[in-house]
Amino acid sequence: xxxxxxxxxxxxxxxxxxxxxxxxxxxxxxxxxxxxxxxxxxxxxxxxxxxxxxxxxxxxxxxxxxxxxxxxxxxxxxxxxxxxxxxxxxxxxxxxxxxxxxxxxxxxxxxxxxxxxxxxxxxxxxxxxxxxxxxxxxxxxxxxxxxxxxxxxxxxxxxxxxxxxxxxxxxxxxxxxxxxxxxxxxxxxxxxxxxxxxxxxxxxxxxxxxxxxxxxxxxxxxxxxxxxxxxxxxxxxxxxxxxxxxxxxxxxxxxxxxxxxxxxxxxxxxxxxxxxxxxxxxxxxxxxxxxxxxxxxxxxxxxxxxxxxxxxxxxxxxxxxxxxxxxxxxxxxxxxxxxxxxxxxxxxxxxxxxxxxxxxxxxxxxxx
Amino acid sequence: xxxxxxxxxxxxxxxxxxxxxxxxxxxxxxxxxxxxxxxxxxxxxxxxxxxxxxxxxxxxxxxxxxxxxxxxxxxxxxxxxxxxxxxxxxxxxxxxxxxxxxxxxxxxxxxxxxxxxxxxxxxxxxxxxxxxxxxxxxxxxxxxxxxxxxxxxxxxxxxxxxxxxxxxxxxxxxxxxxxxxxxxxxxxxxxxxxxxxxxxxxxxxxxxxxxxxxxxxxxxxxxxxxxxxxxxxxxxxxxxxxxxxxxxxxxxxxxxxxxxxxxxxxxxxxxxxxxxxxxxxxxxxxxxxxxxxxxxxxxxxxxxxxxxxxxxxxxxxxxxxxxxxxxxxxxxxxxxxxxxxxxxxxxxxxxxxxxxxxxxxxxxxxxxxxxxxxxxxxxxxxxxxxxxxxxxxx
Numbered sequence: 001x002x003x004x005x006x007x008x009x010x011x012x013x014x015x016x017x018x019x020x021x022x023x024x025x026x027x028x029x030x031x032x033x034x035x036x037x038x039x040x041x042x043x044x045x046x047x048x049x050x051x052x053x054x055x056x057x058x059x060x061x062x063x064x065x066x067x068x069x070x071x072x073x074x075x076x077x078x079x080x081x082x083x084x085x086x087x088x089x090x091x092x093x094x095x096x097x098x099x100x101x102x103x104x105x106x107x108x109x110x111x112x113x114x115x116x117x118x119x120x121x122x123x124x125x126x127x128x129x130x131x132x133x134x135x136x137x138x139x140x141x142x143x144x145x146x147x148x149x150x151x152x153x154x155x156x157x158x159x160x161x162x163x164x165x166x167x168x169x170x171x172x173x174x175x176x177x178x179x180x181x182x183x184x185x186x187x188x189x190x191x192x193x194x195x196x197x198x199x200x201x202x203x204x205x206x207x208x209x210x211x212x213x214x215x216x217x218x219x220x221x222x223x224x225x226x227x228x229x230x231x232x233x234x235x236x237x238x239x240x241x242x243x244x245x246x247x248x249x250x251x252x253x254x255x256x257x258x259x260x261x262x263x264x265x266x267x268x269x270x271x272x273x274x275x276x277x278x279x280x281x282x283x284x285x286x287x288x289x290x291x292x293x294x295x296x297x298x299x300x301x302x303x304x305x306x307x308x309x310x311x312x313x314x315x316x317x318x319x320x321x322x323x324x325x326x327x328x329x330x331x332x333x334x335x336x337x338x339x340x341x342x343x344x345x346x347x348x349x350x351x352x353x354x355x356x357x358x359x360x361x362x363x364x365x366x367x368x
Numbered sequence: 369x370x371x372x373x374x375x376x377x378x379x380x381x382x383x384x385x386x387x388x389x390x391x392x393x394x395x396x397x398x399x400x401x402x403x404x405x406x407x408x409x410x411x412x413x414x415x416x417x418x419x420x421x422x423x424x425x426x427x428x429x430x431x432x433x434x435x436x437x438x439x440x441x442x443x444x445x446x447x448x449x450x451x452x453x454x455x456x457x458x459x460x461x462x463x464x465x466x467x468x469x470x471x472x473x474x475x476x477x478x479x480x481x482x483x484x485x486x487x488x489x490x491x492x493x494x495x496x497x498x499x500x501x502x503x504x505x506x507x508x509x510x511x512x513x514x515x516x517x518x519x520x521x522x523x524x525x526x527x528x529x530x531x532x533x534x535x536x537x538x539x540x541x542x543x544x545x546x547x548x549x550x551x552x553x554x555x556x557x558x559x560x561x562x563x564x565x566x567x568x569x570x571x572x573x574x575x576x577x578x579x580x581x582x583x584x585x586x587x588x589x590x591x592x593x594x595x596x597x598x599x600x601x602x603x604x605x606x607x608x609x610x611x612x613x614x615x616x617x618x619x620x621x622x623x624x625x626x627x628x629x630x631x632x633x634x635x636x637x638x639x640x641x642x643x644x645x646x647x648x649x650x651x652x653x654x655x656x657x658x659x660x661x662x663x664x665x666x667x668x669x670x671x672x673x674x675x676x677x678x679x680x681x682x683x684x685x686x687x688x689x690x691x692x693x694x695x696x697x698x699x700x701x702x703x704x705x706x707x708x709x710x711x712x713x714x715x716x717x718x719x720x721x722x723x724x725x726x727x728x729x730x731x732x733x734x735x736x737x738x739x740x741x742x743x744x745x746x747x748x749x750x751x752x753x754x755x756x757x758x759x760x761x762x
Contacts, residue, residue, distance in 0.1 A: 150718045278760035292757035
């Protein structure tokens with residue numbers, strides 16, 4: 001190892017890489033990062049920045065809930081550019097069948113210490129007046145919130161004191177990363193935190209791209225009060241392949257409305273797909289008839305890093321000594337970034353893990 | 369009918385109308401699209417000139433009042449002619465966001481659409497021949513034009529004027545303007561340092577070399593020349609260099625089947641726009657021999673454009689007027705101080721929200737290119753704010 005080389009080199013300065021830098025620095029390690037663009041400019045900038053406790057599985061809930069606790073400590077220290085909005089999540093039930101899911105969710109959250117409130121049709125209309133009439137009800141989770149994730153990532157990187165090297169890594173192993181211009185970066189260990197690109201740099205890592213579309217409007221303060229998600233969202237988020245669209249609309253602190261969400265498995269092209277966007281918008285109008293009148297100012301896409309079992313990859317990569325992974329967060333990378341950073345630091349530093357690490361270890365998906 | 373046209377022309381200003389006439393008169397089925405209510409563009413807004421009349425007889429179809437917002441324009445016809453023109457370049461100076469401060473082209477458009485300037489004290493400042501046209505128009509409509517201030521040095525402008533004998537049409541226009549301006553004070557090598565006023569502009573601080581003085585006014589029209597509207601071209605994948613679309617002999621862009629003509633290929637005035645439009649229209653209709661006969665005239669007007677660009681080049685002082693607290697991105701209230709140490713456009717956008725508002729980076733993107741040399745990122749759809757429902761209705 002070269003004298004003066006850092007203890008850890010993190011490849012990728014998105015929200016996950018930034019949170020890893022923060023936790024590893026606080027653990028006493030010297031950290032460098034390498035980023036091909038600007039800090040927080042990839043999926044971190046493309047996504048919605050929704051900090052949400054999801055209950056798709058026990059380990060999904062555990063990591064998102066634990067991370068929310070860490071966000072609660074971090075957010076009061078962060079600058080206003082982080083645009084934290086404590087709007088809560090409102091899960092919208094279209095019919096009685098979805099209302100039974102509301103009751104289940106309410107029970108689950110209650111049993112796990114997350115406060116939530118069930119709404120009937122009338123209460124739903126009062127809580128969110130722009131929703132169409134005839135919906136069955138919903139579930140409000142007031143502890144969820146919204147941020148502008150690139151600003152949070154930047155703050156974490158700055159406060160971690162990590163040096164950020166600008167460059168595109170073309171090849172890496174557990175000790176070294178090679179940039180496109182031939183520069184060689186050495187470190188005690190290397191963390192691959194490049195999101196959907198992780199498999200391109202480390203052969204065999206089971207992440208695949210899952211493309212999403214987004215659209216944002218001009219400013220309409222008060223149009224929405226909560227982050228609104230249809231209950232069918234979880235089915236869409238956890239579907240294995242193909243294409244899906246779900247209603248997901250968010251109020252921004254600026255008064256803008258940010259609209260998601262779509263999933264296209266295995267699609268890497270960054271172009272806006274007119275058909276997907278159109279389906280997404282039609283779905284939104286089914287819930288929010290008034291949204292059709294709003295002016296859209298920008299549409300874009302981003303790429304989630306999906307894994308076969310829906311859980312992220314946090315821990316050592318069995319195929320390469322010194323190489324660690326922090327990727328595969330699908331649509332939940334902003335929420336779970338702080339927990340990912342903490343867990344990775346615990347494992348690297350040999351501390352007692354903050355959560356049982358098994359469900360997140362890359363080794364679980366390595367067969368033979 | 370989708371794909372029903374042979375030639376789709378985007379923009380109904382001088383270049384677009386000339387392209388449409390030549391293509392339609394050659395037998396092509398032509399569709400012209402423009403987001404204004406009527407044809408004419410900025411230059412011929414509200415006028416009925418030779419080209420408008422010729423266009424009306426040409427058989428070309430006109431679709432107005434609807435902006436082209438994305439690449440789907442290519443589905444409307446076999447070839448596309450981009451004649452998207454230019455917009456005004458603004459530069460920030462202290463007070464530029466006060467009510468009563470408008471662009472020079474902005475004041476021209478306001479007056480043409482009925483804004484009453486009678487009795488108002490108007491200062492026109494910035495750069496380029498447009499200043500004199502705006503001042504003359506304001507005076508004609510009853511305004512007291514206090515001052516026309518051109519930032520370019522007197523020697524550069526005088527040299528340009530002396531060269532006008534090569535372009536007699538321009539010389540005649542210049543003489544006409546000079547007469548329309550009458551006794552209005554026109555100064556060169558002189559610029560606005562600050563607009564002042566409580567709640568709205570009440571006066572401007574001017575500088576001419578070392579001389580600094582204040583001038584009272586009700587309206588300040590400040591424009592620093594023009595910048596090409598390249599967003600649609602970029603979205604279609606056309607090469608853009610130094611802020612203008614690159615074209616070949618036939619006005620073809622780097623993308624097969626896409627032509628560009630007029631100010632979008634580089635600022636040069638109405639005659640350059642017309643001749644480029646004619647060449648594009650003829651070439652798009654397959655009449656290259658006729659198009660080739662216009663190359664000489666095009667070369668002449670391109671030369672004029674280059675002379676114009678040199679004579680009215682922006683001096684460094686006007687790029688440094690803004691203070692740290694001066695707002696640069698008006699949509700998102702981002703100041704010069706928040707931006708000037710950034711590495712580039714992408715970083716500025718992610719760290720400050722610069723360019724993320726309703727203008728979609730048009731105003732602040734051109735400013736940061738001029739002030740800091742940043743290249744803005746590729747435009748994303750829609751090119752103009754569009755109602756949700758209109759975005760997905762086909």
